[in-house]
Amino acid sequence: MISEIRNQFPILKKRGAKPLAYLDNAATTQKPLAVLETIDEFYRTKNAPVHRGVYALAEAATAEYESVRDHVQDFINAKQREEIIFTSGATAGINMVVSGLAADYLHAGDHILLSDMEHHAMIVPWQDAARRKKLKIDFVPLTAEGRINLGVYKKLLAKHKPKFVGVTHVSNVLGTENPVREMTALAHKVGALVLVDAAQSIAHMPVDVQKLNCDFLAFSGHKMYGPTGVGVLYGKYELLERLPPYIFGGHMIEQVTRAKTTYAPLPEKFEGGTPPVAEVIGLGAAISFLQNIGLKNIKKEESKLTAYALRALKNISGLTLLGPATADARAPIFSFTLKGIHPHDIATLLDREGIAVRAGHHCAQILHESFSLDASVRVSLCVYNTPSEIDRLVRALVTIQKRFYA
Amino acid sequence: MLDDNRDIYREEIMEHYRHPQNFGTMKRPTFEAEALNPLCGDKILLQLKVNKKGVVEQVRFSGAGCALSIASSSQFTEWMVGKTVKKLKTTGPDQIQKLMRAKIGPARLPCMLISLYALQKMLN
Numbered sequence: 001m002i003s004e005i006r007n008q009f010p011i012l013k014k015r016g017a018k019p020l021a022y023l024d025n026a027a028t029t030q031k032p033l034a035v036l037e038t039i040d041e042f043y044r045t046k047n048a049p050v051h052r053g054v055y056a057l058a059e060a061a062t063a064e065y066e067s068v069r070d071h072v073q074d075f076i077n078a079k080q081r082e083e084i085i086f087t088s089g090a091t092a093g094i095n096m097v098v099s100g101l102a103a104d105y106l107h108a109g110d111h112i113l114l115s116d117m118e119h120h121a122m123i124v125p126w127q128d129a130a131r132r133k134k135l136k137i138d139f140v141p142l143t144a145e146g147r148i149n150l151g152v153y154k155k156l157l158a159k160h161k162p163k164f165v166g167v168t169h170v171s172n173v174l175g176t177e178n179p180v181r182e183m184t185a186l187a188h189k190v191g192a193l194v195l196v197d198a199a200q201s202i203a204h205m206p207v208d209v210q211k212l213n214c215d216f217l218a219f220s221g222h223k224m225y226g227p228t229g230v231g232v233l234y235g236k237y238e239l240l241e242r243l244p245p246y247i248f249g250g251h252m253i254e255q256v257t258r259a260k261t262t263y264a265p266l267p268e269k270f271e272g273g274t275p276p277v278a279e280v281i282g283l284g285a286a287i288s289f290l291q292n293i294g295l296k297n298i299k300k301e302e303s304k305l306t307a308y309a310l311r312a313l314k315n316i317s318g319l320t321l322l323g324p325a326t327a328d329a330r331a332p333i334f335s336f337t338l339k340g341i342h343p344h345d346i347a348t349l350l351d352r353e354g355i356a357v358r359a360g361h362h363c364a365q366i367l368h369e370s371f372s373l374d375a376s377v378r379v380s381l382c383v384y385n386t387p388s389e390i391d392r393l394v395r396a397l398v399t400i401q402k403r404f405y406a
Numbered sequence: 407m408l409d410d411n412r413d414i415y416r417e418e419i420m421e422h423y424r425h426p427q428n429f430g431t432m433k434r435p436t437f438e439a440e441a442l443n444p445l446c447g448d449k450i451l452l453q454l455k456v457n458k459k460g461v462v463e464q465v466r467f468s469g470a471g472c473a474l475s476i477a478s479s480s481q482f483t484e485w486m487v488g489k490t491v492k493k494l495k496t497t498g499p500d501q502i503q504k505l506m507r508a509k510i511g512p513a514r515l516p517c518m519l520i521s522l523y524a525l526q527k528m529l530n
Contacts, residue, residue, distance in 0.1 A: 136527055342472030344446055349415060358447055375446045403420065404473075 005293065006384050008032040018354030021389040026172050026200055026333050026380030027358055028222045031286075035226060042278045050277050051251060051268075053198050061090050067275050068284035072232055075287050076217070077208040082266040083240065085233040086280050086394030091121040091198040093218030093233030094166075096270065097195050100243035102129035103162060113192065115140040115148050115178075116370045117171040120363040122197055126166065135353050138162070142370055145173040146323035153183065157190045165194045169201035173364045173378065174323030175306075175333035177201065184214050193239070199223055203382060204302055204331045206295040209234050215386035221279060225397070228265035230279035233270070234322065247272035306332045311378070312394045318401065322371055332381035335362070341404050343375040346397070353396040355389075414474065414508040414518075427484050429476075432466045432480035439528035441520050443475060445513070450479060452524035459489045467524075474510065478513050479521040481505040486525075495529050497522070 006012050009030045022030060048058040050065045057274045072084045106112075112126050116139050130137050138160060148167070156162070165187040170177050184194045193338050195216040198207055199276045203224035209217055216239070221230040235243070245252055245263055252272035254262040263269045290298070307327040313319055318339035322332045338346060347359035358378040361368045368374060379393060413419075435453035442449050450469040457463050465483040482502055486494060499519055503509070510518050 342446075342448075344472045344514065344517060345415075345474070348474075365447075374448065384518070403415065406420065 002058065002384070002386060006386075008034065009384055010036070012384060016354065018352075021353075021355045021385075022176055023379045023381060023385065023389065024356045024358050025382040025385070026223070026362075026378065028228070029203065029225050029382055030384070031227065032207070032225055032289050034289050035282050036286045039227060039282040042281050047276065047278070047319055061277060064284075065275070068280050068287075071284050071287055075207075075291070076232075076234060077210050079210065080237055081275065083209075083234055083237050085204050085235065085267050085270040086275055087218070087231045087233050087270075088229055088276065089220040089231035090197060091220075091231075092315055093216075093231055094121050094195065094197065095125050096233055096246040097216050097218070097235070097243070098125040098129050099246055100191070101158075102133050102135070103244050105242070106133055106135055106163055108134035110135050110164075111162040112137045113140065113153075113156055113160065113162040113165045113187075114138070115153075115167055116142050116166055117146070117148065117174060117176065117178075117364065117367050119172055119197060119199070120365070121199075122166045122168065122195075123366065125182065136160070138155060139366065142174075142367070145325070146171070146176050147201060148176075148178055148183075150183075154186060157186055157192070161190045162192045165192045166197070167194070168197040168199075168206070170198075170204065170331045171323065171335070171364075171367070172200045172333065173335045173362050173367050173376070175331045175335075175380075176323055177205070177329040177331060179329075180189075181212050184212055188213070200331060200333065201248065203298075204295075205299045214216040214344050215239055221283040221286060224283075224286055225284040225289050227276075227279040229284050230276045232283075237266065240270070243268050243270075245272065249273045251275075293383060302332045302383065303327050303330075305381055305385060305387065305390075306330055309334055309381065312390050316394060316397055316401075319397070322373075322376060332385070334380070335376040335378045337376050338375065338401060341400065343377045345404075346377045346400060349400045349403075350393070350396055353392065355393055355396055357393075376385070385386070394403075412508050414506065414510050416508075419477045419506065419508070420473065422480040423473040426467075426476050426480035428467060428480065428487075430467050434466060435466070436470065437528040439524045441524035442526060443471065443516050443520050445509050445516050446472070448472065448517075448520070449474060450475060450520050450524055452479075452483075452521055454486070454528070456491055458466075459509070462486050462489050462491070462494070462499050467521055471520065474514060474517040475520045478502055478506055478518045482521045491529065494525060 011030050031224050048061040050062040069084045073081045187194045193215040196214040198219040202219040222228040249272040254264050290382040320337050322335045343359035360375050434457040438453040440451045448471040453466045455464040465486045467479045
């Protein structure tokens with residue numbers, strides 16, 4: 001099965017001096033043939049503006065674009081198709097929510113509750129909004145194992161009655177899968193709205209927005225085998241109705257006069273300008289790719305790979321893993337440090353072995369600070385990675401240690 | 407792994423990383439400046455003692471960093487001793503490339519040039 005999956009990714013067949021072991025999937029995944037061909041086919045035979053042209057080509061492009069909205073609705077089990085907003089990525093989706101809520105829903109002195117494991121995409125928009133609107137941001141600390149401290153979370157909810165909780169479904173550094181369903185229920189009890197950052201979970205496990213009951217959820221196409229420049233913001237219909245538009249211009253209007261403009265209904269209200277049509281259609285192909293394998297199967301296989309990687313990394317002396325040491329409630333993301341060797345040296349030397357990993361703070365400086373670190377090496381796996389790639393990684397890490405400790 | 411004499415991680419460079427020259431701090435430097443590596447947040451403090459003739463008598467650097475930043479700072483500070491401030495003002499990345507005898511990709515270039523950034527900051 002794994003060879004069938006790998007065969008669908010042309011870049012994995014690339015042969016340089018060393019075969020490519022692509023272990024940076026939390027940053028972006030590679031793209032399967034179905035996605036590449038769908039986009040190519042669209043530009044070759046179907047390209048036209050959506051929502052405006054009255055000719056057949058434009059109508060067909062519009063129908064295909066809009067059918068992906070239905071597909072996404074089905075994929076994350078949203079109640080209505082209007083709850084699916086196409087964005088340029090998870091960052092844009094989060095910015096839309098933050099900016100919209102800050103505009104008139106939130107007031108000076110209101111509390112926002114985030115966690116120490118949030119990506120900068122969740123933290124930085126809120127810091128900017130907090131500065132302008134005099135909001136207070138609190139951060140839920142993490143346990144030593146790299147999980148959200150739920151005891152403190154409950155206390156902070158009770159103490160501050162925050163208006164908003166922003167939490168990542170899966171940490172892009174620790175791999176921790178957060179209990180977002182329970183966290184959402186607790187947040188709702190104090191009247192907080194909840195935004196789930198699903199950028200790191202969407203390609204690895206079933207995501208059901210009605211089950212989670214979150215108010216908003218954002219993810220990116222390019223981390224789920226789709227193209228860059230496209231993402232999805234899900235929001236409950238009545239909340240999206242309340243939020244002001246984010247991008248103003250063509251398509252998002254109902255009527256424009258010299259005196260004023262009235263806005264289009266959902267979802268158009270949030271899709272000003274020409275949307276990334278080919279990318280949305282490519283995203284549809286990526287969702288089909290995921291559904292063909294099945295998210296439950298993916299989760300099961302990746303969990304085995306996670307257990308394998310955790311065992312292998314544990315055997316390296318001097319390696320300190322950030323995040324949970326067992327495969328339970330955990331995605332295949334492994335950040336670590338090696339004693340006495342800077343993460344950037346490790347990444348450069350792994351690259352010489354054809355192994356692509358990330359080094360740095362991975363857009364999570366607060367998380368690193370809470371572990372008293374500046375940087376770490378991150379290995380992130382997905383559906384096409386194999387145990388033998390992990391073996392190659394481990395061998396290369398041991399060789400690097402020998403070189404440094406010589 | 408490559409082990410030719412153009413390799414940025416060759417043994418000679420690794421020796422500079424393990425035992426950096428001019429590593430530490432000095433009291434009452436003539437000039438000092440700190441440079442930040444935007445890639446990873448590593449910081450290096452560079453200090454110079456210059457005599458009345460404008461010649462560098464002593465250099466110290468301190469901080470934490472990767473092998474490339476420590477080894478290049480070690481070699482670059484060795485080279486600086488005996489040079490005039492005037493000469494240092496016109497020193498560019500080529501000098502460090504020459505000392506390291508190796509090329510590095512754009513992503514890691516700031517690591518290799520971090521002590522040059524500190525030098526430029528203190529002299530301008």
